[in-house]
Amino acid sequence: MRPRISKILVTGGAGFIGSTFVREGIRCGCGITVVDKVTYAGDLARLREVQGQYTLYKTDICQRQKLEDIIRREKPRFIVHFAAETHVDRSIQDVAAFIRTNVMGTQNLIDLSLKFGIEKFFHVSTDEVYGESREGRFLEDSILRPGNPYAATKASAEWLIKAAVRTFGFPAVIVRPANNYGPWQYPEKFVPVIILKALNNQNIPVYGKGKQIREWLYVSDCAAGIFTLLHKGKIGETYNIGSYFEQSNLETARMILRYLDKSENLIQFVEDRPGHDFRYSVDCAKIRQLGWRPQVSFEEGISGTISWARDNFSWLKGKVKYLQNHWKKVYRKSG
Numbered sequence: 001m002r003p004r005i006s007k008i009l010v011t012g013g014a015g016f017i018g019s020t021f022v023r024e025g026i027r028c029g030c031g032i033t034v035v036d037k038v039t040y041a042g043d044l045a046r047l048r049e050v051q052g053q054y055t056l057y058k059t060d061i062c063q064r065q066k067l068e069d070i071i072r073r074e075k076p077r078f079i080v081h082f083a084a085e086t087h088v089d090r091s092i093q094d095v096a097a098f099i100r101t102n103v104m105g106t107q108n109l110i111d112l113s114l115k116f117g118i119e120k121f122f123h124v125s126t127d128e129v130y131g132e133s134r135e136g137r138f139l140e141d142s143i144l145r146p147g148n149p150y151a152a153t154k155a156s157a158e159w160l161i162k163a164a165v166r167t168f169g170f171p172a173v174i175v176r177p178a179n180n181y182g183p184w185q186y187p188e189k190f191v192p193v194i195i196l197k198a199l200n201n202q203n204i205p206v207y208g209k210g211k212q213i214r215e216w217l218y219v220s221d222c223a224a225g226i227f228t229l230l231h232k233g234k235i236g237e238t239y240n241i242g243s244y245f246e247q248s249n250l251e252t253a254r255m256i257l258r259y260l261d262k263s264e265n266l267i268q269f270v271e272d273r274p275g276h277d278f279r280y281s282v283d284c285a286k287i288r289q290l291g292w293r294p295q296v297s298f299e300e301g302i303s304g305t306i307s308w309a310r311d312n313f314s315w316l317k318g319k320v321k322y323l324q325n326h327w328k329k330v331y332r333k334s335g
């Protein structure tokens, strides 16, 4: 059992990772306020099991006055900032919302945290800020070379945070998780797209020849890593969170199909994403020194995610109507 923290404000708490963090925090007795605009990617159903045990503000982090009123009223000690536009394909189609939320929204939070003397601010960034790595693993002080518009906005937010740390002594910790997967992930991301389409016996789009490599982190391990940093992370420092489990996208698609007992013929190679980063990989020695380790192997995580998807198929399917147009734009057939 983790020590409880009385006042945490969580932005993006209705999202995939944020809601996992909120459910876990409430289980440990933390007092949690959620600020979430509840965009297409947010869903309060993810918090159904803890309904009534947290305070919710359905608010946009770009609405500064509203955010200020919330912080004044709730007086949080810690802020954990997950809220973001998160889908790379959407950032390639139109980056405006990403600049607004990921960059300007983050600056609002920096300004208000400084104004109200927040004790510690946890900024959830991403391993994508490093750009691709052909070999080796990125360390926290590796150069940032974001390779797509989403990653560029996440790197921009990081630079604003680092500048505030240096200029104003902003008490921030930056977290860079690897690719997450697990229950409640919105089915525009790779793992739930495969599961949903395979369960529906539809073709599964795989970019290029599926050779891109990703490092996969189970979502509860990611949330646990952030809790470790809440207690032990040093202000001004950055921490990678990864699993050291890397696999090509094609292998991941094949593995999920095997688990579902479906044919590999469902895999359909589609025109590659422009500027598709080949591989992400992070060195996690720094957070491991604080006692954190991933607890869920990829095999366990994928089979748990699949059984969750079977039990919650109507939730996943309910998202499809919002995705049809998106899929049409993104997945152009090859050959």
Ligand SMILES: NC(=O)c1ccc[n+]([C@@H]2O[C@H](COP(=O)([O-])OP(=O)(O)OC[C@H]3O[C@@H](n4cnc5c(N)ncnc54)[C@H](O)[C@@H]3O)[C@@H](O)[C@H]2O)c1
Residues within 6 Å of the ligand: 011, 012, 013, 014, 015, 016, 017, 018, 035, 036, 037, 038, 039, 040, 041, 042, 043, 059, 060, 061, 062, 081, 082, 083, 084, 085, 086, 087, 101, 105, 124, 125, 126, 127, 154, 176, 177, 178, 179, 180, 181, 186
């Ligand atoms: N999913 C991953 O694999 C992954 C990996 C590394 C880092 N991250 C980072 O972790 C964080 C959470 O990712 P996720 O996968 O849970 O994202 P998500 O897309 O599932 O959730 C994002 C949440 O932010 C909310 N939101 C968006 N714009 C907002 C705004 N202007 N004001 C208030 N709320 C807003 C949405 O409603 C949603 O609930 C993000 O910052 C992301 O960059 C994600």
